[in-house]
Amino acid sequence: MTASTTRLPRLITATVATFGVATLMTGSAVAADRPATWTGTWSTAVTGAATPPMPQTVFENQTLRQIVHTSIAGRSLRVRLSNEYGTEPLVIGEARIARSAGGSQLLPGTDRRLTFGGRSSFSVPPGAPALSDPVTLPVPALSDLVVSIHLPQRTAADHRxxxxxxxxxxxxxxxxxxxxxxxxxxxxxxxxxxxxxxxxxxxxxxxxxxxxxxxxxxxxxxxxxxxxxxxxxxxxxxxxxxxxxxxxxxxxxxxxxxxxxxxxxxxxxxxxxxxxxxxxxxxxxxxxxxxxxxxxxxxxxxxxxxxxxxxxxxxxxxxxxxxxxxxxxxxxxxxxxxxxxxxxxxxxxxxxxxxxxxxxxxxxxxxxxxx
Structure with missing residues (x-):
């Protein structure tokens, strides 16, 4: 799924493994007499977790790193995480975003910490999304971003x-x-x-x-x-x-x-x-x-x-x-x-x-x- 509207889109993103990114368009992408607006540059559809007999993927005190390929350029961005199919809170220890220097390597000088409501450590409620605070980071069109998410607690752990x-x-x-x-x-x-x-x-x-x-x-x-x-x-x-x-x-x-x-x-x-x-x-x-x-x-x-x-x-x-x-x-x-x-x-x-x-x-x- 792609999002290309010039409003803040309702991005549909996957829990932990995939993330939605919205950029703030400026420069030639927006007319001089028109205010900059949020629009989507990358997204994916979500699915539920595997059910038995298929094994569930479990993470504990691990950092997941994903490469996101942008569609449009911008000078600021926000990331939307989703726990849409989750049945318990998704605890995020820290989230970061950077431009890619090739694969999962970070381009020096571009690493940014993501905050959500001013907090770098937070919890996404079951069935809900979480939208990050804006981050200033010039992003070229058709480029790769690296999103890193640290999960301090065990997921899918039967800890209810x-x-x-x-x-x-x-x-x-x-x-x-x-x-x-x-x-x-x-x-x-x-x-x-x-x-x-x-x-x-x-x-x-x-x-x-x-x-x-x-x-x-x-x-x-x-x-x-x-x-x-x-x-x-x-x-x-x-x-x-x-x-x-x-x-x-x-x-x-x-x-x-x-x-x-x-x-x-x-x-x-x-x-x-x-x-x-x-x-x-x-x-x-x-x-x-x-x-x-x-x-x-x-x-x-x-x-x-x-x-x-x-x-x-x-x-x-x-x-x-x-x-x-x-x-x-x-x-x-x-x-x-x-x-x-x-x-x-x-x-x-x-x-x-x-x-x-x-x-x-x-x-x-x-x-x-x-x-």
Whole structure:
């Protein structure tokens, strides 16, 4: 796919392995009476990761270097990265761009550090793109650029909290008969299907967030053979997305979220499943613009208060307490923060799994389903 419009294009780029580049056209490329505008010089379409039996490519503390061949010239550039098909945050330790001196060799004097919102180390949320700050670097037409991305954390590592829970279960002889099925979806909401506002950097990725939990609960959870318990962690995206990337018309109240949880409880009990509620984790100062506000925090607090004290769930797991900063309880503890102040990192996921009282799972049956 090529992008040649004279506006900031909606570049479609591949996660980690490929990157989109936009240049700021100047000089003879733009008429003197016309302001310089962003336009695409290189792009590629994205695909999802390989699925079994094909092996997944895993990177840990490695730098990936890719050669990008430009189509037009410019004096400044921006790079768009995508985690569009990702299911967990993509942590970038550092990103750089330079002109090529041949192959992957850098042309002296052209190496530039890329920053995203002023930060060189950052996290790309699941299902989302990230657009770099502008970098001054004269780029000839039909030339090669070298994009280098350092990935400090292991990718495709099965480091979500249900994965760590499964390991805890296997370490306890009385619980080894319990399997852990992860039915969570990155960006998923309790009350609304995945949806995003047109004309924004998130436009078009809504379907990746899946159907609402209320609509998929029967097929994804209740239909699982041998299921005896379900752990529910839902609601934070219902709170934050309508003020950031979803239509404002989908804004919901804390009471509506609580009533959605009550629906899950009633449907689980009707099928004889034990259902356990998990508190929503902190998200103050998340890097996702518009996601956090004092009003949204008040909704999270109200939902958590009900989960903890309402007595309607068969048990409670306090994920909020497990990963929050005791000195700033509205924020993730730094060692648990992936970098976007919303998604826990591997250590945070481990802390969440460790916070699950295994006595809640001492039951007969075959599977615990995480929603």
């Amino acid at each position: 909290w249900p994965d760590f829970l499964a390991r805890r279960l296997q370490a306890q002889a009385p619980l080894r008969h319990l399997g852990a099925l992860n039915k969570g979806i990155g960006g998923n909401r309790l009350l609304h299907d995945g949806n995003t506002v047109a004309g924004t950097p998130f436009s078009g990725i809504g379907p990746l967030f899946g159907d609402s939990a209320l609509s998929r609960f029967d097929r994804d959870v209740l239909a699982q053979p041998g299921a005896r318990a379900v752990i529910v962690l839902l609601g934070i995206n219902d709170i934050g997305q309508p003020t950031s990337l979803a239509p404002p018309s989908e804004t919901v109240t804390a009471e509506e979220i609580i009533n959605g949880h009550r629906q899950l409880i009633a449907r689980a009990h009707e099928r004889g499943l034990r259902i356990i509620g998990a508190t929503l984790t902190p998200f103050q100062d998340t890097t996702i613009a518009g996601y956090y506000s004092a009003e949204n925090e008040a909704k999270r607090a109200a939902v958590n208060r009900w989960i903890r004290t309402g007595g309607e769930y068969d048990g409670v797991i306090d994920f909020d307490r497990a990963v929050r900063d005791p000195a700033q309880p509205l924020r993730l503890l730094p060692r648990h923060d992936s970098g976007d102040h919303l998604h826990p990192n591997d250590a945070g996921m481990q802390a969440m799994a460790d916070a699950i009282p295994l006595r809640l799972l001492q039951l007969t049956g075959d599977r615990v389903v995480a929603q």
